[in-house]
Amino acid sequence: MTDTVAEFLRHLGLEKNASDHTVKSYREDLTQAVEFFRTQSSGHSLSLAKITPRLIRAYMAWLHDQGYSRSTVARRLAAVRSWLRFLCREGRMGQNPAQGLRGPRQEKQLPHFLQPDDLTRLLNAPPANSPLGIRDRAILEILYSAGLRVSELVGLNLDDFDADSGLVTVRGKGKRERLAILGPPSRKAFETWLETRPQLTAKNSKPNPAVFLNHLGTRLTTRSVGRLLVKYLRSTGIDCRTSPHTLRHSFATHMLDAGADIRSVQELLGHRNLATTQIYTHVSTTRLHDTYRAAHPRAVAMNSTRKGK
Numbered sequence: 001m002t003d004t005v006a007e008f009l010r011h012l013g014l015e016k017n018a019s020d021h022t023v024k025s026y027r028e029d030l031t032q033a034v035e036f037f038r039t040q041s042s043g044h045s046l047s048l049a050k051i052t053p054r055l056i057r058a059y060m061a062w063l064h065d066q067g068y069s070r071s072t073v074a075r076r077l078a079a080v081r082s083w084l085r086f087l088c089r090e091g092r093m094g095q096n097p098a099q100g101l102r103g104p105r106q107e108k109q110l111p112h113f114l115q116p117d118d119l120t121r122l123l124n125a126p127p128a129n130s131p132l133g134i135r136d137r138a139i140l141e142i143l144y145s146a147g148l149r150v151s152e153l154v155g156l157n158l159d160d161f162d163a164d165s166g167l168v169t170v171r172g173k174g175k176r177e178r179l180a181i182l183g184p185p186s187r188k189a190f191e192t193w194l195e196t197r198p199q200l201t202a203k204n205s206k207p208n209p210a211v212f213l214n215h216l217g218t219r220l221t222t223r224s225v226g227r228l229l230v231k232y233l234r235s236t237g238i239d240c241r242t243s244p245h246t247l248r249h250s251f252a253t254h255m256l257d258a259g260a261d262i263r264s265v266q267e268l269l270g271h272r273n274l275a276t277t278q279i280y281t282h283v284s285t286t287r288l289h290d291t292y293r294a295a296h297p298r299a300v301a302m303n304s305t306r307k308g309k
Contacts, residue, residue, distance in 0.1 A: 001037075001046055005030045008086045017175050021151060029079035033059060048087065053097045056080060064104075074103035110282060111249040118238050119144065119250055123185075125232040128192075131199045132215065136228050138186070138193035139212060139220075143244060145186035146170070147251035147269050150222045150244035157209040161190070172270040180268065252280040 009027055012018040018026075036059050038046050056077070063073045081098040088096050114122065123140050127133035143153055152170045160169040166187050168180045182190065193211075201208065204217030212220040225244050233242055248269070255265050266277040 001034055001048070004048070004087055004092065005034060005083065007090075008083045011086060019151075019173065019175060022173070026079050026082075029076045030083055033076060033080050036062060048093055051084070051097055053101060056098050056101055060101075060103075070104040077101065077103045111253070111279060112239070112241050112246055113250040113253045114238070114242065114246060116254065118236075119247075121236045122232060122238055122242075125236050131196045134189075134193050134196045135200075135212060136232070138189040139225060139228070140232075140247065141186035141189040142168075142182065143247040144251055145183045146180035147248050147255075148180060149173075149248060150225050153244075154210075154212060154220050154222055154225060156211040158211055159209070160211070163191075170270065173272075176270065176272075178267070178270045249280075252277070256280050 005027070008030070009023050012026060013020075013023050034046075037051060037055060040055060040058065041050060059080075060073055060077060063076060068076075077098065081096065081101070084093060084096045084098050087093045123137070123144065126136035126140065128137065139153065142148060143150070146168060148170060149172065152172055155171055156168065162168075166182045168182060170178050170180045172178060197213065200213045200215065200217045202217070203215070204213075208218060210219035214220050214224060222244075229242070229244055230240075232238075233240055252265055252269060255268075256262065262274070262277055262281065265280070266274055269277060271277045
């Protein structure tokens with residue numbers, strides 16, 4: 001059983017070109033699922049033939065009882081389904097017992113984003129008189145200006161930037177490449193960081209191609225970006241729900257609010273499916289309704305009548 005999981009993970013990494021992060025997530029999800037299946041085998045050896053729809057439903061119920069969120073349960077069911085689908089294609093199983101199972105209904109949540117005033121305060125929060133402050137300002141500017149995922153940001157190398165055009169080559173999910181655009185403020189912040197960067201590279205004898213470095217002169221991690229963001233949220237008093245991904249949400253929302261074509265936003269975000277980008281149109285529609293109710297005379301009258309009732 002463990003060997004089939006290892007084969008599937010190799011398939012993801014080598015043939016599907018999945019990122020290390022994706023492979024790690026699948027490994028964790030499938031390790032937990034296989035362990036559960038073993039505990040349900042009552043001391044008998046576990047074989048693929050014993051993985052039935054009923055056993056998978058029991059696994060989903062156990063996840064729910066353990067307090068996992070709906071999204072987590074759905075993700076782990078998807079991991080099991082993908083693994084078993086792979087085994088069917090390889091001729092190890094005749095039918096995928098997870099194929100017809102539905103995950104829990106997901107609660108639709110609109111993405112959290114920052115208002116322009118809060119965003120400006122956040123981008124100006126890092127100090128401009130220290131190497132790490134200059135680095136942090138460039139990080140926040142680029143996350144917002146290009147709408148990058150934090151994993152894409154920390155994966156950037158120096159040769160990914162074209163200084164003349166202001167374009168950045170980004171490697172997104174599935175190692176798919178796309179071009180991202182830097183606006184004037186982010187380009188200026190980036191150029192200032194490049195001038196300062198040698199102060200950190202001097203701390204490490206080995207050359208490092210990474211754009212963003214930590215205080216030791218090695219590549220910055222996603223967790224480090226999260227921690228530095230928390231520091232600036234506290235200093236500015238901005239909503240603590242804000243994460244590095246919030247800047248990506250803000251990029252998409254502000255673009256659509258300003259009239260950008262949704263297909264262009266899809267391409268800039270690197271979304272494979274348009275449906276993924278369309279959630280930001282719901283955010284914009286909600287804001288339009290709020291603005292209408294707050295400003296239109298008839299809407300105000302209707303709101304007053306409702307309160308009176």
